[in-house]
Amino acid sequence: MDSSPSLSRPKSEPATVQDVARLAGVSPATVSRILTGSARVAEDKRRAVEAAIQKLKFRPNLSARGLRSGSTHTIGVLTQELESPYFANAVKGVDEGLTGSGYTPIVVPGHWNPDEESERVALLTARKVDALIVLGGRLSDARLAELAQQLPVATIGRRTEAAGVFSFYQDQVEGARLATAHLIALGHRRIAHIAGPSAQVDGQERKDGFMLAHRQAGLSVDPALIVEGDFMESGGIAAMESLLGAGHRFTAVFCANDQSLWGAKLVLHRRGMRVPDDLSLVGFDDLPQSKYMTPPVTAVRQHTFAMGQAAAWALLNALGREMDDPAPTVPAIQLEVRETTGPCHEPA
Incomplete structure (x- = not known):
């Protein structure tokens, strides 16, 4: 009979570094080194840890990482056009959601250019932002999944099917x-x-x-x-x-x-x-x-402001911050009928 400890956990309990280490067959210290990038790790161990992270849907607690490497208390926000009212409204929601948390957004544009988006993400991660929000854009889901192995990631205004990424999207x-x-x-x-x-x-x-x-x-x-x-x-x-x-x-x-x-x-x-x-x-x-x-x-x-608030809440929660209020709800997309529509006056 297999006497190894069970890796199953109640759904309400998130996976831990120790769970990832047991499944990958490495030490918790090795998992931590991979998550923080603080030392070189053998490629086979890295692949095993990454596979365990995906299987367990593990999200690192970066507040704990910050105790070792120093949290910057910043959230990177990759938008597309700074002058766009649509994106500005979502960024306002993010800013509102971070109010009182001690975290500050750093906003950069990607201009719907995948190369520029990648460069801006690299800039944000080089500044050691604690989490990342992506508004729209053309970064692939695979790239977002890679980023989510390094830090909490949320997307707004796009349907994202990437492991570990919080997605806020309207139909x-x-x-x-x-x-x-x-x-x-x-x-x-x-x-x-x-x-x-x-x-x-x-x-x-x-x-x-x-x-x-x-x-x-x-x-x-x-x-x-x-x-x-x-x-x-x-x-x-x-x-x-x-x-x-x-x-x-x-x-x-x-x-x-x-x-x-x-x-x-x-x-x-x-x-x-x-x-x-x-x-x-x-x-x-x-x-x-x-x-x-x-x-x-x-x-x-489209409830872009509410999606911004919800994304901020999700990332703060992933960072280990105690949240006093429940997660914001984002209403379903709806039609607001005002005065630019009226009955047709011509025969069909």
Whole structure:
């Protein structure tokens, strides 16, 4: 009979360094050296420890590591565009979530460039940040899993399937379906779509939701009414100019994000077209500015601020900090109906 100690643990109890050491067949000190990078370790032992970490879903307590190597009490935040209201709102949530914790965020942009993102992550880890938050971006899940073996990692605004990574994501397909179904319910049948970049997952998923709503309603989609934008106001301007210039008939537009809608709406204003009397518009993100525009914008609300707060809480908890409040909940994605949408006034 095998008399070796059992590695099974109650689900409520996280794995420890000792558990990893037993499964890998090494000493706890060796596991600690691998986690901290404080000394060279034989490659076979490193591979065994990494395999044990993945199997046990072990997350190192970096507050304990900090007692030896010195915690910097900083959280690295890799965003994409510093000027983007979407990312700024998420960073505000992170900052709010860290308030009173003694930890400070260090924010760097990656500009949707995988090479630049990797360089910025290397910069943050060289500064020995205690944890890392990644907003969007194009770092692979495999790379995020590697990072999660070194320090706690959370992602916001992307579906991440990487071992040890906390992922905070909202259903993009469902959000786009809700927006498009709202327009269909108002009687619109010729609905244009200013899409996001096809190279970005969220842009493609929002287009998928647009198509799904039409299929569910038994409606066809005119491919000529789909124009790719770039998630920026300038892209919204160009896309709306293209739609109007082509002479196609349409009565509503689902814009892949609020910033695209803002640009599209400016074109309509300059042409003397009224929203929603002449054309209904729906956005995506529900950025804070949208509710104060004239008229206030109907938009799919992504709870980016709440995701930022939740990511901060998860990382502080992983770092071993005693949390007085329970983990923040992130509401499901939803549609906020305001005044840029109205009934279709043209026959189907």
